[in-house]
Amino acid sequence: MKQTKIAVLGAGSWGTALANVAAENGNQIMLWAHRAVTVEEINSRHTNKQYLGDRVLQANIQATTDLKAAVDGAEIVLSVVPTKATREVAKQLNQALVELRQSVIIVAATKGLEPETYKFASQMIEEEVMPQNLTGLAVLAGPSHAEGVIKHDPTTVVAVSKQLSIAKQVQAAMSNATFRVYTNDDVVGAELGGALKNVIAIAAGTLQSLGYDANAKAALFTRGLNEMTQLGRSYGANAMTFMGLAGVGDLFATATSEHSRNFKAGMQFGQGKTMDEVIDNMGMVIEGISTTKVVHDLAQQKGVEMPISEAVYQVLYAQEDPKIAINNLMERPLQQEGK
Template identity: 70%
Template structure:
């Protein structure tokens, strides 16, 4: 495998963990962060304590808060910033690519939908970056908590792209004995699955906090996945995607783990905390909160019935008690399972 220069934009837990993966694979890695203190900590101490505790990072990772310095010479650029920051960062990236007259494969590991536009991360990037600077667009999806990746738990993900060569280059750069990357060509389905599972994860946390057992959790996962697949089908996604790593795999990991911010948000909602209290307590972005509103609106636009997503919307945005939302779900008119 030839050595590449790879830029990672975003030094949160997931961005830092992915930077560490490719650094372990022997690549020249630049990690862009907007906080100077994060840059200094990574360069001087090879740690990012705020997000990954005492885990020691590869010493070869070079952190910087200069976008142009971060991407100079990079053939793969990975964006791992929150959805709400994706458009702004993509605009900065376009300026830096233009200044360097440089093109690259741009990959996103962000899982969310932009409010108002309803766009996925790759769609935002395609809007903001001139096509001549893009050698391919791809998205990493699948069950992959940063906390597991950094300690080398066996992790399987998929990189989705309509450009097979781009997907294969990302696959080769990131794969190793503990981080295995598959490829697929269903970009829309992979990104939608990654965004929508966050909504179900909030519901799963609430169920746990309220004391419900395995029957309720299994019902939530099964019917939640059916909703995700229905909305995906409305966008032309491949049904098989939702049975794979980006779909059921990521849903299981996100909706069962204390490492998931969305699951932890649901736990707190089940305890009776308000949404404002949950956000203040978390101190980090909870993608599922904004995604819930977007999904509620998208389902109406597409005419797709999503009762679980609607129930979470009622809890988060209308103040309905979680137990009342569950009762409303259970009291719905009876249907064939395929509906």
């Protein structure tokens, strides 16, 4: 396997897990973190206890707080910082690439939408990184909890790019016996799927905490996937993308797993906790909270009916009782399936 120098920006759970996968494949890995204590731990003890407990990382991962040093000589850069930090980090990355006179493939591995602009991670990167510094742009999507990846649970994801040749390069660099990468060219569908499933996952956690069983969960998943698909179609996305890894696959993993921050947040909302209480209790970024507000606005702009997402919005932002929100959903006017 060809050795590739890969820089991973963001040393949270997902960034660290992706760095470990790439390192297992014999690639040269530089992991950028903003906290010096995290860098010291990764370099000296090969762990990132805050996010991944006692799991030992590959010894060929080097960490640094210097972004320019991290990307120096890299062929591929994985952007795995939270959505709210993506644009600022992309600006810093562009400056580093200008100084290095270097061009790279950038892979957006963050699932969310920018609140102010409703832009995807790949769009923010494309706006901030100059074309001469960008060999290609891809998105990594699909059902992939870091906790499962780090312990080698069989995982399938999809590298998505308008240029399939770029997606194939990412596929080759990241695939191994327990981390299988497919390719796709529907960037909009993949990005929307990765963002929208977080809203449905919050709803799933709420159902769980209220004691609802398989019937309610199946209804949520099916109708939630329909909402994701309808909004995707309004953007020109391929409806079949939502039936794949970036859609139903990611939805299932995020809306059923104890590792899902959005699912766990939903459980707390079901217990009557406020948004501030949930955020304080979690101590980590919950992408679905901000995405819920964005989806509420987008649905109105696009004229797409998204009753489940709207119900989540009412619970989070208008403090509606979750049981009342569920009753309102069940009492909506009857209609034909598929709409």
